[in-house]
Structures are given as C-alpha cells and as structure tokens.
Amino acid sequence: MKTIKKRWAALLLLPALALGGCSAIPSYSSDYGNARQQVVGVTLDQQKADEIGQRFTQAFNRLGSEQFLIDAKALYAEQLFINDTLSQYAQRADLVEHFRGLNARLSNVDVRLLNTSYYNDSAYVHWRMAYDLRMFGTTRTMASYGVSEMKINADGKIIFQQDFWDPADGLYRSLPYFGGIYSWVLPFKKQP
Template sequence: MTFLRTVTLSALTLLSLVACKSIPSYSADYDKANKEISGILLNDEQALLIGQRFVSAFNTMGTVDFVKNTGRLYADHLYINDTLSQFSTKNELIKHFGGMNEHVSNVSVKLISATHTDDSAYIHWHMVYDFKMFGRIKTMSSYGISQIKINNKGLIIFQQDYWDPANGLYRSLPYVGNAYSLLLPFKK
C-alpha cells in the first residue's frame, strides 16, 4: 500500500507540474486579457441572451452538432480559460472541443442566472454529464460561473470559467479520484 501511495503521489505531482507548465502565468494572463479585451456594454436582456445561447450550445455536447454549435459562439481571436486549458484562437478552442466531445454524453446544462457588470456577463450554470475514461462511464456534476465578453457581432471574445475541477471532475474519475483522495484525505 505504501508503494502504491508513493507511485500515485509521484505521478500526480509530475502531472501537476506538467499541467502548471501549460499555463505558467494564469493570473497575469487573466489580468492582461481582462484589461485589454473590451466587449460591448451590456444590459440585463443581453446578459440573459448570452447565457441562453451559451447553455443551448453546451447542451449539445456529446453530439455531432456540438462543435458546429459552439463554433458559432466564438470570435476568431479570443481569450478563454476554462480552468483546465487556455486558448487564444477559435481554431485551438474548436480542436479542444472536438476532443472533449468524444468523452462525454447525456449532457444537461441549466442556466441558473445571468448578470452583468459593464461589458462582462456572468453566467451561472449547472452541468451534469456522463464522462468516459479508462473504459468506464461516470456521471459528473458541476456548478460554475463564466465571465463572458462579446463583440459587436455577438461573438465571445473573452471567457473565464470559474468552477471546481477537484470536485466537479477529478474526484469522480476512475483511478484518478482515488489517487486524489490519497493526496487530500481531509477533503471529503
């Protein structure tokens, strides 16, 4: 058991370091993008429409229409950080969505609320989906908020997702969840 725990801890540490390397300056990138990327000033109705379009597109995740539907939401050049990955072009994002789409099914995304401040809409959502990994399917559930800015064509030019991947994803994954629990046994 000690050997397994050591191997698991080593593997997760390495994985964490590799993952951290992909976004070395998350806070600085967010600060810069948030200051430099300005969307149109929003009202309540526009914020709600952004939320409805966002939820509608992500409700097709796991289907053949998902990549096409989300492709209609985003501008060619953008800033998006979904907590696990960061992108600056629509092409990179759509490629990511294509890969992600292969691992999910039975997706249900509900819009909880949509608010705004100046040019940022804050979309509060709840997502439930089946995730396939290592030949197993696990139902996942996560709450989150997405800060979204759109251009004058209604396309997303800035998106920062706020959600808890530890509890919304990692803890539920086959094998990974057990290893994660070994690392953070105090978090139930």
C-alpha cells in the same frame, strides 16, 4: 485490502509527483488579468446578459454531438481569450479542436442556466453542468456548478471567457483510478 492497494498506488505515484513538482507550471492568473483589461466587449444590459447565458447553455447542451461543433463555431469569435480552468485558448480553431476531443468522451450533457448578471461589458453566467464522461474504459456521471465571465463583440460572438468552477469536485475526485488517489492526497473536509 482496498486501502492497502490505494496506499501502494499513492506510493508509486509519489516519484512522478516529485518530478512533476520540479517543473514550473505557469499560473494563468496574470493572463486572465491582462486579457480582462485588454479585451473590450460591447456594453451590456440585463437583457443582453440573459441572451448570452441562454445561447451559451443551449450550445453546451449539445456537447457530445456534431451539432455542438457547429454551434461552437457560431458562438465564439476567431480571436478570443478563453480559460476553462483546465486549458486556455486564443484561437477558435484550437478551441473547436479541444471541443472535438470532449465530444468523443462526453454524453448525456445537461447544462442549466441558473442566473446571469452583468457589469459594463462582462456577463456573469451561473450554470450547472452534468454529464457522463468515458475515460479509462469506464463511464462516470459528473456534475459541477460554475460561473463564466464572458464578453462579446458587436457580432454577438464570445471574445472573452473565464470559467470559475471547482475541478476537484466536478472532475478529479470522480475519475476512475486517479480519483481515489486524488481524494487520498487531498481529502475534502466537511464540518457538520
């Protein structure tokens, strides 16, 4: 019975997907490439890269609280390039407003710094994030691994951030209602 309901839901979703497929959604790859060349940060060493990773994970461990919004204003510069794989921002005010929306849906956030490295002015921060997400009247615990490429200005504020993580595993497959359809349309294949 559950399988039949999932198939009906998928069939009802197909017209919406077909219509959505008719409109072009721009790729962010060229934006990333352009910003990566144009935004120049301070030259880093391992110690500075470690500091960036620690400040980033400490701030994001407060995600879901008012303190996080204060920390985010101190972490990011007014003008910036940030792409978190789901959205892209050029102004800190817009980014903080986005974070305000996340604050309303996330709790029990646990961000762990796994390691950092650097190349010239880019820090590469490898992290693991787990959180509880409230959506569609339910709460789900989710977790994801990712890497954020970051550049900072002379004041130590982030002016460039590109997140690399898998939203399919870290979000979409776990969403109430939508996750089942997503998994049915794009199943994960694992070979033993």
